[in-house]
Amino acid sequence: MSNVADPISPHCVIADDLRASRELLRSWIAECGYNCTTTANGEDAWEAVKALQPQLIVTDIEMPVASGLDLLCSLRHHRSKRLRSIPVIVISSLQDDDIRSFVQSAGGTVFLTKPLDKIRTQQVVQRLDQVASAANRDFQYTVHEQPWPNKRISPTLRRLYREVQENGPKFS
Template identity: 30%
Template sequence: MKTCLVVDDSRVIRKVARRILEELGFEVAEASDGAEALAWCRVVMPEAVLVDWQMPVMGGLDFLRRLRLEPGGQTPKVVFCSVENDLDRIREALDGGADEYIMKPFDGEIMAYKLAAAGVAA
């Protein structure tokens, strides 16, 4: 079973994402910010990461840049999940190493499509 790490400071968003991802066949882990997520990845590198842009302690883009420098950090497919809809910000995430981008709010169909587009399916 593939693992997806959901990184979001909103417990509600993590819960919704977990439910969708589990229905898609993923084992799900959660982190409330980028620093917690990076520590988790240093122990167990997931196949996929769903990450929010704006979070306390360490935001999504900083997390992504640091993840890609970790041993094995190029492997996970990273999907940004944010309310950010400015094209320059979306491009910044993709240029920073994200594989896909999902706008909040999202549903299971969108999540399945974006994960498949990123090259990861359960």
């Protein structure tokens, strides 16, 4: 876990198994005024989220140990209203037709496709910060019960979805 500390700035936890992606995101999001902690999987990200109570989470979907969907499911079903209300940017190189609606129904705030674009990523981060500030960070995300994924969804996403559905929240 990599951490840059400044007690005044908002905090972001970044989870991606590719070090280059983590570092690129850390750099871009730090330019938006966030302290960033980077992790290589959903389990380490969950520990960082519990410890740091960040204002933002960015997670890849497909990672070892625990997926971004595991992280998202655990977050949106947690007993803490504060944790449930953290905005989550979900990123992936998966190119499924219905992935945006799938991520949104799972409780993701925004979905961005890899390769990421610096300007678009920073615009999303800044917009989420504005919305959260206007709402005084007291908002909830709705998690919709997801029917079995559409056949157009890739086998990888289908497998990750099935694991989350069968096992429920991985962390508490």
